[in-house]
Amino acid sequence: MPHRMRPTEELRYLILAAQREGNRLLLQALRPLGITPSQAEVIRILQDHQPLALNSLGDLLVCESGNSPSRLVDRLTSAGLVDRQISAFDRRHVELTLTEEGRRLAGQITAIEEDLYRSIDAAVEGRDTDQITGFLRAFVADLPAGRALARRIAS
Amino acid sequence: MPHRMRPTEELRYLILAAQREGNRLLLQALRPLGITPSQAEVIRILQDHQPLALNSLGDLLVCESGNSPSRLVDRLTSAGLVDRQISAFDRRHVELTLTEEGRRLAGQITAIEEDLYRSIDAAVEGRDTDQITGFLRAFVADLPAGRALARRIAS
DNA sequence: CGCAAATAGATTACGCGACATATATGCCAC
DNA sequence: GTGGCATATATGTCGCGTAATCTATTTGCG
Numbered sequence: 001m002p003h004r005m006r007p008t009e010e011l012r013y014l015i016l017a018a019q020r021e022g023n024r025l026l027l028q029a030l031r032p033l034g035i036t037p038s039q040a041e042v043i044r045i046l047q048d049h050q051p052l053a054l055n056s057l058g059d060l061l062v063c064e065s066g067n068s069p070s071r072l073v074d075r076l077t078s079a080g081l082v083d084r085q086i087s088a089f090d091r092r093h094v095e096l097t098l099t100e101e102g103r104r105l106a107g108q109i110t111a112i113e114e115d116l117y118r119s120i121d122a123a124v125e126g127r128d129t130d131q132i133t134g135f136l137r138a139f140v141a142d143l144p145a146g147r148a149l150a151r152r153i154a155s
Numbered sequence: 156m157p158h159r160m161r162p163t164e165e166l167r168y169l170i171l172a173a174q175r176e177g178n179r180l181l182l183q184a185l186r187p188l189g190i191t192p193s194q195a196e197v198i199r200i201l202q203d204h205q206p207l208a209l210n211s212l213g214d215l216l217v218c219e220s221g222n223s224p225s226r227l228v229d230r231l232t233s234a235g236l237v238d239r240q241i242s243a244f245d246r247r248h249v250e251l252t253l254t255e256e257g258r259r260l261a262g263q264i265t266a267i268e269e270d271l272y273r274s275i276d277a278a279v280e281g282r283d284t285d286q287i288t289g290f291l292r293a294f295v296a297d298l299p300a301g302r303a304l305a306r307r308i309a310s
Numbered sequence: 311c312g313c314a315a316a317t318a319g320a321t322t323a324c325g326c327g328a329c330a331t332a333t334a335t336g337c338c339a340c
Numbered sequence: 341g342t343g344g345c346a347t348a349t350a351t352g353t354c355g356c357g358t359a360a361t362c363t364a365t366t367t368g369c370g
Contacts, residue, residue, distance in 0.1 A: 179327095208319095209318075209319065210317085223320075245317095248319090
């Protein structure tokens with residue numbers, strides 16, 4: 001006799017499960033590069049938007065509430081992938097740019113992400129994308145991560 | 156000039172954003188109870204399935220890959236919400252049950268989850284649920300978190 | 311019976327992710 | 341310029357989440 005979980009509760013856990021598994025897949029795929037999914041997000045953002053202040057990076061990050069990506073970036077600078085430079089105009093700002101090595105990695109990340117997108121596309125197959133994205137957009141519309149993503153798409 | 160993020164990439168980040176924000180909402184709503192969303196999931200599972208071995212709990216958890224919920228449960232036992240008892244038949248097993256206090260909390264958690272489900276329902280409003288759950292089910296079907304959820308629904 | 315393999319769980323290490331707080335810099339009013 | 345407020349970043353703490361390794365216990369095979 002099933003517990004007959006209600007649809008909304010199942011949906012909640014499906015979102016959790018999908019995020020967890022997507023992250024795990026990406027984690028394993030990125031392992032050879034020595035970086036994590038969150039670090040990869042930073043690198044991809046910098047590739048498209050450098051130079052960028054820590055602050056503005058936080059505004060574009062979905063993986064974090066944006067309060068303090070400094071530690072996330074710390075690991076990338078110690079790994080020699082990101083360059084930090086204090087702004088000449090406002091010494092509170094830190095200008096972030098990719099290093100040569102970081103730019104090289106960015107390309108490899110793109111290729112790895114392709115595999116993930118193929119998995120997602122396979123699951124979307126035969127369904128109405130707009131129903132799915134419409135629901136998710138509505139859910140996160142007024143929340144920090146949703147706004148970060150909106151900025152990413154718009155910029 | 157928008158970057159025109161491709162739909163699949165947006166979908167990937169929408170799932171990430173939805174999970175993060177849902178978790179944040181739940182985290183804040185549960186704060187007065189002194190527990191976290193993951194801890195709440197354990198309590199709710201125990202409410203429906205106790206007594207349960209640590210191992211079997213892991214098989215039902217979506218929030219964790221199931222390898223080692225021992226730390227998660229540790230905090231619940233130190234908080235006096237869960238009782239650990241070594242099985243008489245197999246001393247490798249630990250039987251978990253809710254304490255009186257744990258049972259009391261389980262009810263409060265259910266009420267708090269209702270609020271989250273209302274937010275989700277509001278975003279689903281006017282869309283085809285089957286398109287959404289169908290996609291997510293397909294994506295996680297053969298992965299640990301998806302199987303955990305399937306067990307939850309079936310049991 | 312005896313020993314190897316399997317199983318349950320604990321422990322450890324590392325990197326987030328959320329939150330609160332601290333410090334440093336800029337800026338504006340006066 | 342100085343006081344006060346806002347902004348940019350750094351730091352500390354807690355609880356996951358993943359994975360690897362370790363220990364204890366049971367089981368299975370001879």
